Amino acid sequence: MDDVLKEFLVESNDNLDNLDQEFLELEKNPTDKDRIAAIFRSVHTIKGTCGFLGFAKLESVTHVGENLLSKLRDGVLLLIPEITSALLALVDATREIIKNIESTGSEGDKDYSVLIDTLARLQKGETNVGASTQSTSDAAEAEKAPASAEVAHEVVTAAQPPVELEQAEQIPVVSEPAPQAVPEIKVEPEVQKTVEVAPPTPMKPPVSVAAPVAEAPKETKAASITEASIRVDVKLLDDLMNLVGELVLTRNQILQYSNKQEDSTFITTTQRLNIITSELQESMMKTRMQPIGNVWSKFPRVVRDLAGLCKKKISVVMEGQETELDKTLLEAIKDPLTHLIRNSVDHGIETPQERIEKGKPEEGLLKLRAYHEGGQVNIEIIDNGGGINPDKVKEKAIQKGLVTPEEATKLSERQITNMIFMPGFSTAEKVSNISGRGVGMDVVKTNIEKIGGMVDIQSKFGEGTTIKIKIPLTLAIIPALLATSGGDLYAIPQVSLLELVRLEAENAAKKIEMIHGSPVYRLRGKLLPLVDLNKELNVGEEIIGSNRAVNIVVLQADDRQFGLLVDDINDTQEIVVKPLSSQIQSVPVFAGSTIMGDGRVALILDVMGVAQKAHVVSELKDKARHDLTIIHEEQSGERQSLLLFSCQDSGRMAIPLSQVSRLEKFSMSQIEKVGTQEVVQYRGDIMSLIRVSSTLSERRKNMRNPEFVKEANSNNFIQVVVYKSDKAHVGLVIDRILDIVEASNQIQRTASRNGIMGSLVIQGCVTEILDIEGLIQIGNIQDNGQKNEEGMAATGLVSEASLMQ
């Protein structure tokens, strides 16, 4: 019995999920007979089975729904929004009851009589809207139906004197055989009914069995569609996955062995084994993957209900429903996605009047897009609503004390937009029961980050908002940095990794300072507490004071940073996370273990655990205070971070770090020319390159020909500092990146040439601060990557000059 019940629950849940979708499709095309028939079948299956299992309440609810549907199916009633809403309410009620059955085993004590009444009323054609148009046919129908029902009732009772309780309960609602009766009403309805109901009754005394048995042929028809797939226990899939993992390792061993063999049959067989294993592994991975459409399928319904509540018109478009990702991840993104969609409907898309006033189509558009890119799944939620007003966000953020007014002026529009993910933020003027309570967006962000994902928001005020989510394909495989400590390999999850710092042996002793025995390192002016992994793990020789080069892995634990000293940094790799056995679970510094390519086992560090073990947490209270003072200094405009670099013949130069968007390396062969302008293709855009040393050339006697520079650069790579101007990326070609330093931004000497803001003494050397906008003007690169006329002339001069060299 338990198994039957379980199957019923699983099957019903599937059916219900389909129903939501089907109803919305049906609303678009109300005369789609096949779809109505499909819906009818689903509801009927639920009704039939729950009658069989003795869930009277569920049966009575689904029963009226079924009756209503049968009239729709026969074209007696037309689908109007009121009916759709009632039927959706029916689906909800069914879902609620099934949930109750699942958790408590009983149907719960909620009263559904209102819903039943509504459905029964609609069935009789008594709609508020459509009453006048359908009154004639419905009146006739309404007369017929009770009549036939009565007859049917008589037949049933006559054929079977001991009526069961459930049966008795149904009769007041609408008689049991009515749905079957309606189609055949034209010719001798009574006879047909008796035939349908009677056969099972003499053989099987309980009446409740009759319904499913009578319906059996219909179910087999539906089954042919579902035969293409079977249900499998996830545990079984996991076991299979492990076996495949073992097979892969064995394959690796055999491959290694076969390299030393000369037997050609053995070698070809090994090759075949290799290919088959890879394919098997790939297929196995696929079994855990599910299309994102499984989660999305609920959203049109959510949007429809919300839009109704907010009196908005919204259509939902979905692209890439077939995009697949791991089942556990799919579960994890369900709630964040729902939240984001509710937000878009509630805050994003405007009311029809507003939209018409703005000259937009009355109906808002909500687009869901999913696609694979670079081993990650991208999900986009795009609406063409009002967008986010950056001024309002800024105002709100200041008002809530999330940023100071001074800080706010420095933020880019995008940074401002992304502030809506900060805790305690909500711009909705009024709090509705849908959203606007200021919890949520930060929860969305943390939930997505928890599974190793990222969320970004882009918005054009007045035009719409795009929310982009990037998540990994699977959780079981994570990117990690491999580091050596005491001769063993350890994996550090890259989520916590901030940067790597290497101090050469001669510098190490000087740069690492001690505060009462605790080592610290000045990272761009801030004290970074250092943790010696060898010492913490009690393996190998302590790194500090060993007179060796020191590798610092800068990690983030919670909201604190610390530097982990390791013997060596090896590589980054995708690793498969395996849990620790109970014997070593008590060791707090490890989060799991993994197997490396060569078959060795490596432990995965728990960054938070390491931080706690090393008491970084308590030390960092001081650090937080230290941070505060730094912020204070920054606010008073005294210090800023600078990127130090060198250029041929130009000495040391610096750019404020805040203006640097990325550091990139391009090979010479990637450089293309547009006219005389050097460009590279960068992230789908064309990025103009400015050679800093040749552009800043006025003062020098030796003009440098770019071609010459190219040759001079022996390693065939150029170092590029990417600067993002208002519209486009611009790449500054430099020679070497030296350091990142914290320095006063008080210019000590004013500029002596264009493209330079002035000079400063940094680390004891005079350093010029670049004026990038000025430099761009000299380089005559406009934001659209073209040169203006004046620029042409200027470059002409430069190239002439360089030719003269």
Added chain:
Amino acid sequence: MSEQQFCTFYLGEHYFGVPVSEVQEIIRYQDMTRVPLAPDVVSGLINLRGQIVTAIDLRKRLEFEAKKDDKKLMNVVVRTIEGAVSLQVDEIGDVLEVPDDCFERCPETLTGSAREMIWGAYKLENKLLLILDTGKAINL
């Protein structure tokens, strides 16, 4: 008279047995990854065909003296509720079938951690077969 099958092994001069039904497999010495900060008896992690198995030094677990020669230890991999665990032993013996009636619980004079982990002994003709309670042995 019912009989039981035991997988036997040696720790020093002691002769031990665990029920065959609990043994997954026996493997030669394996390279393993040490686990810093873990209890002393955990000698490391073994990659057993893609499955990561914790190895426990049974000598240390039973508070026996450390081994004197440097012969490599063997692994008796036992099944537990939480997955496989390897017990490291000196040498592997035969699979023995012993009658139930020669079993006797440990005498009270046995002390230390060994007392908890040794279930009892089968009195064989020339020696005693000590039965290890694997559940207790792996529960650190």
